Amino acid sequence: xxxxxxxxxxxxxxxxxxxxxxxxxxxxxxxxxxxxxxxxxxxxxxxxxxxxxxxxxxxxxxxxxxxxxxxxxxxxxx
Numbered sequence: 001x002x003x004x005x006x007x008x009x010x011x012x013x014x015x016x017x018x019x020x021x022x023x024x025x026x027x028x029x030x031x032x033x034x035x036x037x038x039x040x041x042x043x044x045x046x047x048x049x050x051x052x053x054x055x056x057x058x059x060x061x062x063x064x065x066x067x068x069x070x071x072x073x074x075x076x077x078x
Contacts, residue, residue, distance in 0.1 A: 009033045 009032070012018045024030035055063065 007035075009035055 012021060021030065025032060058066070
């Protein structure tokens, strides 16, 4: 299972174990462990729309109001 931002399996922290793993991988005695993505593909597809879907659902007037409010809060003096 993917946890956080981890995209590849962790390697051993001990230098001796890491060296052995690297040698074993290079000579073919060991295989690189793989991590399965157990997320639902339909949920992943829905999550990738993000701001584009929201922007297309808003009217031009509403987008303009949101942009003005964001600019005012950005440039407001504190």
